[in-house]
Amino acid sequence: MLSPKFDSPLDHIAPDAHLEGAAPQQHAELDAGLRARHACISPKFLYDPLGSRLFEAICELPEYYPTRTEAAIFAEHGAEIARSIGTGTTMIDLGAGNCAKAASLFPLLQPAQYVPVDISADFLQDAVARLRLRFGHIEMNAVGMDFSGSAWQLPDFVRAHRRLFFYPGSSIGNFAPHEACAFLRRVHAQCGPDGGILIGIDLAKDAAVLDPAYDDALGVTAAFNLNVLRHVNRLLDADFDIRAWRHRGFYNEAAGRVEMHLEAKHAQQVTWRGGSRRFEAGEWIHTENSYKYRQSDAVRLLEQAGFATSAVWTDAQGWFAVIHARALVH
Numbered sequence: 001m002l003s004p005k006f007d008s009p010l011d012h013i014a015p016d017a018h019l020e021g022a023a024p025q026q027h028a029e030l031d032a033g034l035r036a037r038h039a040c041i042s043p044k045f046l047y048d049p050l051g052s053r054l055f056e057a058i059c060e061l062p063e064y065y066p067t068r069t070e071a072a073i074f075a076e077h078g079a080e081i082a083r084s085i086g087t088g089t090t091m092i093d094l095g096a097g098n099c100a101k102a103a104s105l106f107p108l109l110q111p112a113q114y115v116p117v118d119i120s121a122d123f124l125q126d127a128v129a130r131l132r133l134r135f136g137h138i139e140m141n142a143v144g145m146d147f148s149g150s151a152w153q154l155p156d157f158v159r160a161h162r163r164l165f166f167y168p169g170s171s172i173g174n175f176a177p178h179e180a181c182a183f184l185r186r187v188h189a190q191c192g193p194d195g196g197i198l199i200g201i202d203l204a205k206d207a208a209v210l211d212p213a214y215d216d217a218l219g220v221t222a223a224f225n226l227n228v229l230r231h232v233n234r235l236l237d238a239d240f241d242i243r244a245w246r247h248r249g250f251y252n253e254a255a256g257r258v259e260m261h262l263e264a265k266h267a268q269q270v271t272w273r274g275g276s277r278r279f280e281a282g283e284w285i286h287t288e289n290s291y292k293y294r295q296s297d298a299v300r301l302l303e304q305a306g307f308a309t310s311a312v313w314t315d316a317q318g319w320f321a322v323i324h325a326r327a328l329v330h
């Protein structure tokens with residue numbers, strides 16, 4: 001049985017977190033992206049409840065190295081990470097998903113408060129309910145919110161003391177480098193005088209490793225990418241025929257990023273609430289970037305955002321980095 005102070009499955013749900021029909025801001029963003037010269041859909045819309053579960057499946061694929069590589073770093077260096085951070089933090093898990101990564105660190109970090117944040121509110125609700133049964137001694141306050149924009153703010157119930165922003169999985173790679181710096185500055189602004197960040201960053205490597213990680217043989221990544229059209233159909237009352245599109249995922253070496261696109265198999269007219277567009281055969285909708293960093297560039301990015309790097313941990317192959325950085329007081 002849950003403690004009375006945990007009666008509500010989600011302690012805070014921002015308007016944009018609801019999945020049945022787009023909020024005005026979501027509608028405007030999706031409409032603008034679909035009308036753009038090169039059509040695009042923000043990667044945050046990949047994560048409706050089904051998309052979140054498909055991503056869980058991707059993380060189990062042999063081709064998708066980031067999750068297991070990062071987990072191995074946490075397992076090997078967990079004690080060092082705990083010594084660098086200390087216990088009793090307010091752990092704010094950005095893009096928490098199923099909360100499994102944070103939960104794996106609970107025995108070492110022993111946070112005083114855990115605040116998982118995710119745009120997929122329904123999925124987060126289920127994850128937090130399960131987590132509270134396992135870690136009843138940790139105060140948990142979930143937040144359903146889109147934190148990718150410029151105006152997000154944590155609710156008042158989030159403790160100000162020793163905030164640790166947890167941003168694993170190299171999700172920072174979804175932002176272009178200048179956008180990543182701006183995002184990290186917004187995180188820095190909410191850290192407080194004794195806060196910091198524990199972040200996972202995927203490092204640059206050969207296309208032979210990257211391409212199959214984002215276009216696996218089983219087709220799970222393809223299903224994950226195509227599902228965004230199903231989500232857009234629901235949010236915008238659109239009429240995308242998912243069977244008329246195919247997944248494209250590859251490493252763009254010149255840009256230093258993996259790209260995911262959806263390609264029209266044939267010419268088609270798509271309509272949605274307030275708009276429409278004709279897509280020609282072979283035309284793409286850009287759905288995700290995943291930038292890859294050299295370790296020195298990752299450290300420099302954090303420094304530009306106002307953080308001082310405390311420690312960096314990597315795997316033996318140098319494929320992935322976990323960085324703890326403290327927020328400098330300006």
